[in-house]
Amino acid sequence: MFYAKDWVDYELLDTGGGEKLERWGTIVLRRPDPQIIWPLEKETPAWRQADAHYHRSSSGGGQWQQHAELPERWTITYDQKLSFYIKPTSFKHTGLFPEQAVNWKWMIDKIQNAGRPIKVLNLFAYTGGASLACAYAGAEVCHVDASKGVVQWAKENLHLSGMGSRPVRFITDDVFKFVQREQRRGSKYDAIIMDPPSYGRGPNGETWKLEDDLFPFIQTCQTILTDNPLFLLINSYTTGISATVLQNILTMAMKSKHGGTISSGEIGLPITHSGLMLPCGILGRWES
Numbered sequence: 304m305f306y307a308k309d310w311v312d313y314e315l316l317d318t319g320g321g322e323k324l325e326r327w328g329t330i331v332l333r334r335p336d337p338q339i340i341w342p343l344e345k346e347t348p349a350w351r352q353a354d355a356h357y358h359r360s361s362s363g364g365g366q367w368q369q370h371a372e373l374p375e376r377w378t379i380t381y382d383q384k385l386s387f388y389i390k391p392t393s394f395k396h397t398g399l400f401p402e403q404a405v406n407w408k409w410m411i412d413k414i415q416n417a418g419r420p421i422k423v424l425n426l427f428a429y430t431g432g433a434s435l436a437c438a439y440a441g442a443e444v445c446h447v448d449a450s451k452g453v454v455q456w457a458k459e460n461l462h463l464s465g466m467g468s469r470p471v472r473f474i475t476d477d478v479f480k481f482v483q484r485e486q487r488r489g490s491k492y493d494a495i496i497m498d499p500p501s502y503g504r505g506p507n508g509e510t511w512k513l514e515d516d517l518f519p520f521i522q523t524c525q526t527i528l529t530d531n532p533l534f535l536l537i538n539s540y541t542t543g544i545s546a547t548v549l550q551n552i553l554t555m556a557m558k559s560k561h562g563g564t565i566s567s568g569e570i571g572l573p574i575t576h577s578g579l580m581l582p583c584g585i586l587g588r589w590e591s
Contacts, residue, residue: 304568304569304570304571304580304582305405305568305571305586306333306402306405306406306570306571306572306573307402307403307404307405307570307571307572308573309402309404309408310381310404311324311380311530312327312328312379312380312381312562313326313327313328313379313381313401314326314575315401315556315572315573315574315575315581316349316574316575316576316578317343317347317349317350317574317575317576317577318336318339318341318343318574318576318581319341319342319343320337320339320342320343320489321335321336321339321340322334322335322336323335323336323339323341323581324343324349324350326355326457327366327377327379327389327397327423328377328378328379328389329352330355330373330377330389331349331352331353331354332353332354332355332356332357332358332397333350333353333355333356333357334356335357335359335365335395335466335479336393336581336583337542338581338583339397339581341526344577345432352353352370352584353370354369354370354371354373355367355368355369355370355371355373355391355437356368356370357391357394357395359503362406364393364394365395366396367391367585372502373391373462375390375502376388376389376390376425377389378463379399379465379559381404381407382404382408383430384436384439384464385407385435385436385439385459385460385573386460386463386464386465387430387432387435387460387463387465388430388456388459388460388463392455398430398453398456399429399430400429400432400574400583400584402570402571402572402583402584403432403538403570404432405570405586406433406496406536406538406578406586407432407433407435407436408436408437409588410433410436410437410494410496410534410536411436411437411439411440412421412439412440412531413440413494413533413590414440414441414442414494414533415440415441415583417493417533417543420441420442420443421437421440421442421443421493421494421496421533422442422444422445422491422492422493422496422529423437423439423442423445423492423493423494423496424445424447424495424496424524424527425437425444425445425446425447425490425495425496425497426447426481426482426495426496426497426498426499427447427448427478427497427498427499427500427525428446428447428448428451428457428496428498429448429452429453429457430456430457430460431456431457431458431460431461432445432460433496433520433536434446434457434461434471435457435460435461435464435466437473437494437496438461438466438469439464439466439469442493442494443470444446444469444470444471444472445471445472445474445492446471446472446473446474447474447476447478447481448475448478449475449476449477449478450475450481451475454473454474454475457473464495474528478497478566479520482523482524483523483526484518484525485527486523486526491527491528491529492527492528492529492533493528493529493531493532493533494532494533494534494536495524495527495528495532495534495535496535496536496537496538497536497537497538498537498538498539498540499511499513499520499537499539499542500513501540501541501542503512512532512541512542513539513544514544515577517537518552518555518556519550521535521537521552521556521557522556525556525557528561531591532591533590533591534588534589534591535553535588536586536587536588536589537549537552537553537587537588538564538570538584538585538586539584539585539586539587540583540584540585544585544587545585546567546568546569546587547567547587549567549585549586549587550565550566550567550587552587553565553567553587553588553589558589561589561591562591563590563591564587564589564590565587565588565589565590566587566588566590567585567586567587567588568586569582569583569584569585570583570584570585570586570587571583572580
């Protein structure tokens with residue numbers, strides 16, 4: 304397992320009974336998590352005193368119950384390098400997946416040690432954690448997401464991190480159509496990052512199903528890589544997909560053409576109270 308162990312502003316305090324207790328800066332949130340199928344050993348005062356608690360609804364969705372007055376949004380920082388606005392959303396999320404710090408650290412190292420200018424394409428880029436990491440490392444970045452709101456959030460995170468003048472291009476667009484246009488334009492990138500959804504529907508009724516469409520999408524992305532690519536990273540939160548599946552796909556799509564090495568595994572977060580690890584998804588990495 305690859306796990307994010309060097310956070311200061313974030314901490315996974317405890318887990319159990321289908322929920323997790325997290326500290327985001329000075330604010331403590333209580334949220335559901337489908338991976339937590341073990342019981343809560345004891346509901347300590349910390350659980351009861353959480354600043355906000357997300358309750359799922361039996362009809363779908365859910366809502367936050369605030370036990371303290373929260374700011375509209377607040378800031379946390381990773382490794383004194385990257386800063387992010389945090390805001391509880393209606394879908395229980397906060398605008399950041401802290402376990403992804405394992406990838407930020409890896410990408411920064413790869414780019415800083417490449418010995419050449421690097422151009423990165425970040426697909427399904429959300430609020431920009433990976434985009435910020437690559438920009439910090441000195442790369443030119445193209446950030447693409449279909450949601451106008453999260454692209455704006457990513458822009459604000461970039462400025463919050465003091466990197467507003469870095470070469471980052473923000474694109475609000477359907478990721479698949481954007482990649483196809485880049486292919487027609489002959490655009491090339493040294494590295495590609497993606498976090499594809501399990502299922503999705505495009506603006507004109509197009510459907511995406513990860514099991515059916517991931518491999519051909521990787522093949523299309525391969526056509527916009529330079530002749531000397533640095534890395535290709537896949538993140539997935541799709542239940543039931545093994546990290547070995549991502550390793551197999553990267554072996555078939557990348558290694559046969561570019562050589563290099565492949566690694567895969569779970570990503571997770573250490574739980575302070577129990578010393579256990581919470582699995583949060585999987586990754587597959589190809590690197591030259």
